[in-house]
Structure formats: structure tokens, C-alpha cells
Amino acid sequence: MARTRTYLTVLTALGLLAVTGCGAADMTKQASPYANAQGSKTVTLSVQSWVGAQANTAVVTYLLEHELGYRVDTVQVDEVPAWDALSQGRVDAILEDWGHPDQEQRYITDKKTIQRAGDLGVTGHIGWFVPTYFAKQHPDVTDWHNLDKYADQLRTAESGDKGQLIDGSPSYVTNDKALVKNLGLDYQVVFAGSEAAQITQIKQFAKAKKPFLSYWYKPQWLFEKVPMTEVKLPAYKDGCDADPAKVKCAYPVTPLQKFMNADFAKNGGDAATLVKNFRWTTDEQNEVALLIADQGLSSEEAARKWVKENEPTWKKWLPKK
Incomplete structure (x- = not known):
């Protein structure tokens, strides 16, 4: 059983049109310029509208940018349409999914355009x-x-x-x-x-x-x-x-799951490795969520604070050199 749960979509310099609030960008008709960009250090992450999902994306985005040197775009897409966007390569990864067996059958088993990226670590x-x-x-x-x-x-x-x-x-x-x-x-x-x-x-x-x-x-x-x-x-x-x-x-x-576009899983390099390795606890997610929703920090500020205080945790997520 699934559920969709506020994150301001990042507007890129190319003027990507996005809809914020509970109406999400229609990623089946338009793509981030970073999505599925072969050979370049760019990543697009789907972020759902609830603050726990924002916390996941904030921390992974911060690490991709500041530890691995990627440019990251985040786009808000409702939960079910996000699967289609992920399948088409219009986003590269979903970091928190609450269980969509029909979509898993269609895109993972039948079309093979999406791959599992492991447990988030949160139930x-x-x-x-x-x-x-x-x-x-x-x-x-x-x-x-x-x-x-x-x-x-x-x-x-x-x-x-x-x-x-x-x-x-x-x-x-x-x-x-x-x-x-x-x-x-x-x-x-x-x-x-x-x-x-x-x-x-x-x-x-x-x-x-x-x-x-x-x-x-x-x-x-x-x-x-x-x-x-x-x-x-x-x-x-x-x-x-x-x-x-x-x-x-x-x-x-429901043990919450991560998913990646199949091409990104194969060719996404260090970014794909980080997404696969990213796994944290409910308390860790809530810590970042509280910084955003209750203390009023921006997603980047919340992620920076958490990353600064929890290096032993996130160091394990980075690719081994």
C-alpha cells in the first residue's frame, strides 16, 4: 500500500517549468536538462511533497554536490507519475517509495526500465x-x-x-x-x-x-x-x-524503498553508487525533517548541518576509491 505525502522544485537556469505545491510537474511531458545526461556529472532526483522525502533528497543532493562534484536538479512529481518519469529517464532516482506493486510489475519485471536501489532503512x-x-x-x-x-x-x-x-x-x-x-x-x-x-x-x-x-x-x-x-x-x-x-x-x-532508472543504474557512476548505498534510520530522517519543517532551515542548510555532525554515517555511503 502506498501513499504520497512541501518541497519547492528547483528551477534550472534553462527555465524548466514546474508546478509547486500539491500539483506536481508533469515529468511525462518535460524533463530536467540534467536527467539521463550520459557522460556528464549531472543527476535529477524525484522528490515527493512530504518532508521526510525532502530530508532524504536534501542529504543525498548535498553529498552529490559537495563530496562528488555533481550538479543536481530536484523535481516534484506525484508518486505514481514519478514511476513513468523514472522509466523514461526524465528523472534518475526516487529515494522513498511506499510500495507500488503494479508499477513494479510494469517497469521492473516487464519493461526492465527501472531497477531496485535497495531499502531506505526507514519503515x-x-x-x-x-x-x-x-x-x-x-x-x-x-x-x-x-x-x-x-x-x-x-x-x-x-x-x-x-x-x-x-x-x-x-x-x-x-x-x-x-x-x-x-x-x-x-x-x-x-x-x-x-x-x-x-x-x-x-x-x-x-x-x-x-x-x-x-x-x-x-x-x-x-x-x-x-x-x-x-x-x-x-x-x-x-x-x-x-x-x-x-x-x-x-x-x-512498509519498508520504504529506493528505485533508479535502469540506464542510470548502469551508467550513473559514483552517483548511482551513492544512491544505492544511502540508507539511514527513522531518527536520522526525522532529525533533518525537523530542521526543515519545524526550525525553518532550507533543505540545503538542514543537509549541511546534518552532514557536518554525522560524517561517520555518510562516509560509508560514498564510493570506495
Whole structure:
């Protein structure tokens, strides 16, 4: 099961047109001038809109530029279209993917235009969460069977006469509408529009100590600012989400993966080696994500700070000379 989770696309000197925010650049129609540039030290990385993915890209970009001497372009593409862009060589690598078995079958097994680049080292999980202060007051809310009991308290102007389930962007792959319907819950899925907008809503609810129910995910730095407790949905079993319209189970735990364009994997030299070797922990990713999203550092500033303080970790990712 996958999900897409704000990163400003780097505009190159050649005037690459990009769309920022939750609408991403259509990389199936235009390419970065750096992508698939045979024989030159240039790399294009796809970056998703959630801050954990930005943290990955920030650190790898910094190392490519400052340790290996590459020019790097980053482009924001929604998760599924990114696979097509990667297949066509319009981007060279994706550093965080939450699992797209259909795309893996099409591009890795059948077309052989994409190759696996290994585990990111971070395990992801999507779920429904309520603020911990509300869960302490009403412990039974953490069982989905009891959610309707609290629907009245979770109503908003956007959800009408139903409780509100906050989702992020409509472009995220989510089972929530099907889950609400198939579990017979008196809730309305309301899309915030992006991870940033969803964070703003959650912070507003938390500041006022109001209850909320939200689609959310781990790892994510916001848990350190707004403690949340997961609602137990029906247990996940292999295949229970095979038919998106009939889903009645929780989201799986997903080891996050990296992927590369097949030509880049073969001819990308030191850059491809770094992408393959890049593997860090949830705590390390959250450390950089917090610098970006909470402390307001630019991606480059956050990466510089982390790289300066963690040389023994990243030195192992560099090609052996």
C-alpha cells in the first residue's frame, strides 16, 4: 500500500517549468536538462511533497554536490507519475517509495526500465490517529468499533452532519473513503490539500485541545510536537487491500524503498553508487525533517548541518576509491 505525502522544485537556469505545491510537474511531458545526461556529472532526483522525502533528497543532493562534484536538479512529481518519469529517464532516482506493486510489475519485471536501489532503512506505516489527550480522556476511541460514538464531537463545517476524517492531498493513495464506507462509519473524508495544510489543521486542533481524527503516517516529525495515538482498524492481512473498493483492513507496515532508472543504474557512476548505498534510520530522517519543517532551515542548510555532525554515517555511503 502506498501513499504520497512541501518541497519547492528547483528551477534550472534553462527555465524548466514546474508546478509547486500539491500539483506536481508533469515529468511525462518535460524533463530536467540534467536527467539521463550520459557522460556528464549531472543527476535529477524525484522528490515527493512530504518532508521526510525532502530530508532524504536534501542529504543525498548535498553529498552529490559537495563530496562528488555533481550538479543536481530536484523535481516534484506525484508518486505514481514519478514511476513513468523514472522509466523514461526524465528523472534518475526516487529515494522513498511506499510500495507500488503494479508499477513494479510494469517497469521492473516487464519493461526492465527501472531497477531496485535497495531499502531506505526507514519503515513506514499509515493509520488513523487521534490526539493523545483525547485518547486519554476516552480510551475506547482507539478501537474503530467505537468511533461512531464520538462522531458528533468530531463534526466540522466541512464534514456536515458526520464526523470528520482529515486526509492530506487527493493525490495521495489512500483507502480511507472505502474504509469509512465498508466499515459503516458515520464519517466524511475531508482532504486538507497537502501535508502542510494537514499539519496546520492538526496544530490548530491541538492548540485548542479539540478532538480530531486524521489519516497520518510514521515516520513523521509532527508526533514530537502533537502526540497522537493510533486507532486500531481491522488487522491487516496479505491481500486484504487487493481490491481498493472492498478494503476493510488496516494499512500495512512498509519498508520504504529506493528505485533508479535502469540506464542510470548502469551508467550513473559514483552517483548511482551513492544512491544505492544511502540508507539511514527513522531518527536520522526525522532529525533533518525537523530542521526543515519545524526550525525553518532550507533543505540545503538542514543537509549541511546534518552532514557536518554525522560524517561517520555518510562516509560509508560514498564510493570506495
